[in-house]
Amino acid sequence: MPDPIHSFFNTDLIIVGGGAAGLAAGITAGETGLRVCILERRHRAGLKILLCGNNRCNVTHDADLGGMLEAYGEPVAEFLQPSLDAFPPARLRSWFAAGGLRTAVHRDGRVFPQSEKADDVVHFFTDRLRELAVPLVLNCPVEAIRAITDGFEAETANLTLRSRFLLLATGGVSYPKTGSVGDGQRFAKALGHRVAPYRAGLAGVEFRQEWTQRVGETSLPATEVRILSAGRHVATTYGEILLTRSGARGPAMVNASRIIARETLRDVSFDVDLHPGLDEKALVARMPNRGGSPAAAIVKMGLLPDGVARDFLKNALRGEGSDAAGIARALKHWRLELKSIRPLKEAMVTVGGVVLEDIDPASMESRKRPGLYFAGEVMDVDGPTGGYNLHAAFSTARLAVASIARRLGKELPPIASPRPERHPRGNRPRGSGGSRTPRSGGARRTGRRRRT
């Protein structure tokens, strides 16, 4: 008589991790008719998805293959090319629509569920898993993985499962409360893979100019940030800088943090252009040439928000002088020095993970352990803000399942036509889709919010 708790369960595929990659893989496997089971550590699947995009979930970016590859940059782009090619943003959106989740493209290319609710994305996954009768076991942390003859064994406190193929989709190591604590990297290492050291990607930064943390939460909406290492220009990021008491965030700064981590840059400073749309001459022309305080004038012209202008003029004017030309130069070349990057647990993604050379990009199969596959952030894969990280998780998951299916003599079914939109819990879309009203162009103080 087998022990009723420690019984064995045989299946084609065990997926370890019920986050973005694991859930997408589970559905794809279910749609293909594989015998599959997802094991999830936490009491709820997709906890990190719920946090995405300020709880609105920026699921992908409306870009073609070239645009996607350029955004990831090397070495990630080369590795992701086969998965992006097979499952570009347009196909992901069709797949969502086939399951009843409609998405909308914002003016800047970011794609969100039409309802703008991350909850609906998680419901899409769990509803589809239920329809396909794919088992999703919650509160089930995998404690060890063993390679056995003809497959793998995943051990949990109460169950030992066996399967021919195993997919590690356990995520990175940021926001550990969502369940991603580095288990997958530990399992991969024990099975002979190399793991690149972890660094915080897409995190806030602190400047040596500490006054920037005392001005209150302030949005500088359209900046150009030249990243310098030992005075040498390395890369440029664009978009909002959000000054907060705990450092600067916003796409321009968090994307800079990822580049600093990826390229292990030292002695970093930033040359910030607060008005990339206007050259110095045009800025000077806008400034009143006599009377009034310069701070009041630049606030009135919308060049800097109230509260920041005075401190900026006190601290950011170096040798330029406080005449119109000097102020214009300072607005175009605000020099800030990096003090530190916020800790990894606060980062949106982990730079580092299972090294890409140990994985075949054409199949997501391990080069060290045949039959073992990877998807999502457990690998040394990351992208900028804008939907690229979720897209990497979804597309690598799909490629892994397609490769496993082929080994079992099966093909993924074609993506079905869109099904009528579901508003499962009475959710109504906030708009009719398409782009949202653009934000005003001027610099402004903000209320409390968290924006990537």
Ligand SMILES: Cc1cc2nc3c(=O)[nH]c(=O)nc-3n(C[C@H](O)[C@H](O)[C@H](O)COP(=O)(O)OP(=O)(O)OC[C@H]3O[C@@H](n4cnc5c(N)ncnc54)[C@H](O)[C@@H]3O)c2cc1C
């Ligand atoms: C605040 C925040 C906002 C973000 N916003 C966006 C956004 O808008 N757009 C975007 O593209 N990206 C965004 N990201 C990044 C994105 O969420 C991740 O890149 C993505 O979730 C990675 O997917 P994954 O499946 O690899 O890992 P995860 O989603 O982290 O899932 C891993 C899962 O594995 C489970 N697990 C771990 N160990 C075990 C184990 N031993 N046994 C069983 N299960 C285990 C975990 O509990 C977890 O559920 C954001 C991240 C954060 C933190």
